[in-house]
Amino acid sequence: MTAAAPPAPIVRFAPSPTGYLHVGNARIALANFLFARRHGGRFLLRLDDTDAARGRPEYAEAITHDLRWLGLAWDDSFRQSARLDRYAAAAERLKQSGRLYPCFESEDELRAKREQRVRQGRPPVYDRAMLRLTAAQRAAAEANGKRPYWRFLLSGGTEGWDDLVLGRRQVKLPSVSDPVLIRADGSPLYTFTSVVDDIETGITHVIRGEDHVTNTAIQRDIFAALGADAAAIGFAHLPLLTDSDGGKLSKRLDSLSLRSLRADGMEAQAITAYLARLGTSADPEPLELPALAATFDLGGFSHAPARFDARQLLALNRRVLHAAPFAAVADRLPAGAGEAFWHAVRGNLDLLNEARGWWEVAAGTVVPPVIEGEGGFLRAARDLLPAEPWDADTWRLWTDALKAATGRKGRALFLPLRLALTGEEHGPELRDLLPLIGRARAAQRLEIAAA
Numbered sequence: 439m440t441a442a443a444p445p446a447p448i449v450r451f452a453p454s455p456t457g458y459l460h461v462g463n464a465r466i467a468l469a470n471f472l473f474a475r476r477h478g479g480r481f482l483l484r485l486d487d488t489d490a491a492r493g494r495p496e497y498a499e500a501i502t503h504d505l506r507w508l509g510l511a512w513d514d515s516f517r518q519s520a521r522l523d524r525y526a527a528a529a530e531r532l533k534q535s536g537r538l539y540p541c542f543e544s545e546d547e548l549r550a551k552r553e554q555r556v557r558q559g560r561p562p563v564y565d566r567a568m569l570r571l572t573a574a575q576r577a578a579a580e581a582n583g584k585r586p587y588w589r590f591l592l593s594g595g596t597e598g599w600d601d602l603v604l605g606r607r608q609v610k611l612p613s614v615s616d617p618v619l620i621r622a623d624g625s626p627l628y629t630f631t632s633v634v635d636d637i638e639t640g641i642t643h644v645i646r647g648e649d650h651v652t653n654t655a656i657q658r659d660i661f662a663a664l665g666a667d668a669a670a671i672g673f674a675h676l677p678l679l680t681d682s683d684g685g686k687l688s689k690r691l692d693s694l695s696l697r698s699l700r701a702d703g704m705e706a707q708a709i710t711a712y713l714a715r716l717g718t719s720a721d722p723e724p725l726e727l728p729a730l731a732a733t734f735d736l737g738g739f740s741h742a743p744a745r746f747d748a749r750q751l752l753a754l755n756r757r758v759l760h761a762a763p764f765a766a767v768a769d770r771l772p773a774g775a776g777e778a779f780w781h782a783v784r785g786n787l788d789l790l791n792e793a794r795g796w797w798e799v800a801a802g803t804v805v806p807p808v809i810e811g812e813g814g815f816l817r818a819a820r821d822l823l824p825a826e827p828w829d830a831d832t833w834r835l836w837t838d839a840l841k842a843a844t845g846r847k848g849r850a851l852f853l854p855l856r857l858a859l860t861g862e863e864h865g866p867e868l869r870d871l872l873p874l875i876g877r878a879r880a881a882q883r884l885e886i887a888a889a
């Protein structure tokens with residue numbers, strides 16, 4: 439008999455719509471996506487939108503837009519706000535089993551208790567005073583207009599698991615406060631809703647950031663309290679990102695949102711290629727998603743925080759652009775820019791937005807500087823411009839003629855021409871640009887630079 443194949447994985451990316459996605463979130467989404475693709479599994483998008491005070495519909499929309507832009511297509515999606523009845527039913531079960539207990543302390547009371555414990559040199563863990571509340575006391579509180587919020591009674595002992603990224607992890611539950619799972623207004627919190635959903639959608643692997651390690655211990659306890667087998671789920675926590683000096687990335691997250699990177703002209707492919715290997719020993723390569731999925735391995739991530747280096751991302755972007763076919767960028771180029779233009783300039787771009795400047799050179803009005811002392815040479819160059827039509831040979835024919843007429847060569851020959859024709863000292867091959875610029879513009883620019 440052959441052993442049954444393991445079931446195809448089901449994973450989820452579960453953003454809270456409280457802000458725009460940044461590179462840190464995108465890395466988690468990507469890890470889930472690549473893991474699912476690598477193992478022939480399913481990738482779900484779950485919007486954790488039960489926090490009415492902080493969540494906003496426009497963020498939810500922006501998140502789905504960003505994920506689509508990255509190419510991270512999900513197999514199914516849902517919102518937690520549509521499943522409130524499921525959370526209420528699960529909460530009822532925990533109340534019945536005595537694992538969810540009502541609490542009435544205010545924020546101020548809790549703070550005072552925490553401060554007192556700290557003064558006494560004890561860990562600031564919730565003291566479970568409300569567990570001892572009698573039915574009469576509860577009735578009195580409710581008669582006073584107070585509505586309870588609900589805490590989960592954590593079991594004692596240590597929760598441990600073999601993390602698929604970090605290795606063996608253990609959290610001592612007595613060092614953690616019983617978490618609030620239901621607010622006084624009846625709305626459920628993420629800690630709880632996530633477990634209910636993970637159970638009911640058959641999640642096999644939870645892949646998320648290292649900031650969730652303590653949550654994992656708590657949530658494994660909730661899994662068990664709901665009768666599910668947390669041991670059957672794989673947990674993987676990716677170490678957080680730092681900036682290139684090892685400091686916190688959080689200060690820069692606004693500029694590292696996907697929407698602002700997109701506005702800067704960064705390619706989705708560069709972002710996914712960079713993030714897929716960030717924190718592993720593999721070098722980033724400008725690969726597309728299927729190729730990234732083929733080699734994706736959670737075991738390849740380091741346990742140490744990963745340094746996000748914007749220069750490396752830009753270097754990868756350059757490589758993606760240099761290899762990009764015209765079709766991949768056509769609808770983002772200036773109107774009229776065709777394939778010949780793209781092939782002429784793509785090797786000179788860090789960001790696609792820079793193509794705009796070269797389009798001005800090729801087809802717009804660029805006013806070159808007057809190049810001191812070069813008037814005679816530039817006028818000779820203008821007079822020797824060949825007749826149209828122009829092609830990839832025109833540059834060579836023209837400069838050969840100029841060389842013969844003026845005796846110049848090398849930099850002395852080429853630099854004034856480049857400066858006059860483009861207004862820049864560096865740029866794409868003039869052999870490719872010249873036919874795009876055309877005779878009329880070339881003649882005019884040579885004259886201006888000669889004046």
Ligand code: GLU
Nearest residue numbers: 452453454486628632646
């Ligand atoms: N909404 C949670 C967050 O954004 C999801 C964490 C998880 O993957 O369970 O942090």
